[in-house]
Amino acid sequence: MHAALAVSLLAGSIAGALAPSPAAASEAADRAALEALDIRYQAAVKANxxxxxxxxxxxxxxLVSGRGQISDKAALLEEARAGRTVYERxxxxxxxxxxxxxxxVVTAKLWLKGRTDGEPFDYKLWYSDTYARTPRGWRYVLGQASLRLPDPP
Structure with a gap:
């Protein structure tokens, strides 16, 4: 009886040690939520x-561009409403x-292609989007973009 109980307790201890902790599970859920939110944000930009x-x-x-230009929420929303930029990518x-x-923080390489005021553009850059958890959920608080990446040879 004691041997069976000891084996059962040992098995439970090993299973507990291998199971993700609540913090790890929460972090994984946060990462998934942020990835989905950033994808949603990029799609919203593309669609103005x-x-x-x-x-x-x-x-x-x-938002801080690679050239040091600073834009706030109002500027980005006005740009989207104006629809001067039409994105293909x-x-x-x-x-x-x-x-x-x-x-x-979400970091990714971004391929931008389209037209602004009829002028074509096609380039890639790196960005880092910083999100903060607020009482209303995750919100995008800071974006930083690199300079345009060089064209491949």
Whole structure:
């Protein structure tokens, strides 16, 4: 009887040690939620969907371009509403999501292709999007984009 109980307790201890901790499960859920939110945000930009962008962007949002240009939430929403840019591509690849408590960072390579005021563009860059957990859920608080990547040879 004691041997069976000891084996049962040992098996339970091993299973418990191998099971993900609640914190790890929560972090995995946060990473999945942030990846989905960032994909949703990129799709909203491509579609010039200012309403979806507004729901995701934090009130104090700031975007810093590779050239140091700073844009806030109002500027991005106005740009989307104006519809001056028509995207053929707004595709992220090599996406990485990291979470530290109530802060998450999504990093990806972005391929942008389309027209602004009729002028074509086609280039790639890297971006890092920082999200903060708020009482209303995750919100996009800071974006930073690299300079345009060189064209492949």
């Amino acid at each position: 969907d200012a309403a979806t962008m507004a729901a995701i962007l934090h009130e104090d949002f700031v 707004q595709d992220a690849s090599e996406r990485s999501v990291r979470v530290w408590g109530d802060t998450g």
